[in-house]
Amino acid sequence: MNRKLIKPGSTIGIIGGGQLGRMMALAAKEAGFRIIVLDPTPDSPCVQAADAQIVAEYNDEKALRMLAKRCSVITYEFENIDYESLKKTAGFAYVPQGAELIRITQNRIYEKEAIMKAGVRVAPYQVVTNEAELNTAVAKIGYPCILKTARGGYDGKGQVTLTKESSLSETKALLGHGPCVLEKMIDFTKELSVIIARNTAGETSLFPVVENIHHDHILHQTIAPARIEDSVKEEAQAVALQVAESIGLVGTLAVEMFLEADGTIYVNELAPRPHNSGHYSIEACSISQFGQHIRAICNWPLRKVELLKPAVMVNLLGQHVAKAIEQIPLQPQWSVHIYGKKEAKHQRKMGHITVLTETIEETLLSLEKSGVWQDVQKRSEAAMND
Numbered sequence: 001m002n003r004k005l006i007k008p009g010s011t012i013g014i015i016g017g018g019q020l021g022r023m024m025a026l027a028a029k030e031a032g033f034r035i036i037v038l039d040p041t042p043d044s045p046c047v048q049a050a051d052a053q054i055v056a057e058y059n060d061e062k063a064l065r066m067l068a069k070r071c072s073v074i075t076y077e078f079e080n081i082d083y084e085s086l087k088k089t090a091g092f093a094y095v096p097q098g099a100e101l102i103r104i105t106q107n108r109i110y111e112k113e114a115i116m117k118a119g120v121r122v123a124p125y126q127v128v129t130n131e132a133e134l135n136t137a138v139a140k141i142g143y144p145c146i147l148k149t150a151r152g153g154y155d156g157k158g159q160v161t162l163t164k165e166s167s168l169s170e171t172k173a174l175l176g177h178g179p180c181v182l183e184k185m186i187d188f189t190k191e192l193s194v195i196i197a198r199n200t201a202g203e204t205s206l207f208p209v210v211e212n213i214h215h216d217h218i219l220h221q222t223i224a225p226a227r228i229e230d231s232v233k234e235e236a237q238a239v240a241l242q243v244a245e246s247i248g249l250v251g252t253l254a255v256e257m258f259l260e261a262d263g264t265i266y267v268n269e270l271a272p273r274p275h276n277s278g279h280y281s282i283e284a285c286s287i288s289q290f291g292q293h294i295r296a297i298c299n300w301p302l303r304k305v306e307l308l309k310p311a312v313m314v315n316l317l318g319q320h321v322a323k324a325i326e327q328i329p330l331q332p333q334w335s336v337h338i339y340g341k342k343e344a345k346h347q348r349k350m351g352h353i354t355v356l357t358e359t360i361e362e363t364l365l366s367l368e369k370s371g372v373w374q375d376v377q378k379r380s381e382a383a384m385n386d
Helices: 019-030 061-070 083-092 100-105 108-117 131-141 165-177 230-247 289-297 318-330 360-369 374-385
Strands: 011-015 034-039 052-055 073-076 125-128 145-149 159-162 180-184 188-198 204-206 210-215 218-224 251-260 265-271 311-317 334-338 349-356
Touching (some): 011 061, 019 289, 052 061, 083 100, 145 165, 165 180, 188 230, 230 251, 311 318, 318 334
Parallel strands (some): 034 052
Antiparallel strands (some): 145 180, 188 251, 218 311, 334 349
């Protein structure tokens, strides 16, 4: 089997300096690699775990050429980088993931087209560019529905939920931003995700199906394994494999899904890199999503993924960090990850906690009783009472 094997001692370039890059770098360090980060912000989370930084914008061709000259392989830790610059970089550097997946996942229209091309369900949708098209699309799809910008937006930004005609007044800013996608709101019972890794030889590795709980459009908890029937788990993993093979994946892909009460699965979104819902794998699996990503881009054989123990992962937003740190002496079972961001910003991800457990329900209750996430609990209770 032909492989361009990237050996320990080589240097990996990471475009992006956030927490995903940090955990990627830490996994690479364990295998003996050196790390250079390209990011415009000095001392970002990934830089703290790296050997060097090139301080530059992601589309700076001179900086990208410098990165290529110093590295054996280049990867990226988030998708909001310049597609054209990455495509050009792939022409003079080894970027095994390529640029096409970035083009697809940066635009919800292209993303949905790629998912359907793979033969997988997405929520019914219409592309809209102006108010007249929006009115026509709403008439076809019906309420409730969600208008999302085709480009940009994360953690709930760049979207508006429409429940009745009067909601249409809230859409002007989004339509002014550019093309949008109007989606039917799926009445899901659970949100699921599957992380899949694939190397250039076409070898694939699937992580367990996990259950995700969001609040204010931000991931709050991941429960591994998902509390679903085995038949649903098998279908969810088959869906992820179908998408990965269709797009010619190299590296890591997170496939986010909605599960309806009748067992129907819809793919909601793709993330072409390690994902927040896979952080539990650092402690709970035979290899983490970050370690598997490094193996995939370096063309090592992929490890078989086994869930060693059930786990709950909970995100720490800016307002949770101080309380979580106070709990450290009282919670020996918590694995605490703090990302090293300079400022603990409200509603922004600053770290996470993972708990290995035999009893998911008891652990969920224990986390709630800790008092760290009181704001989430209050908003959840308020929503239930509406």
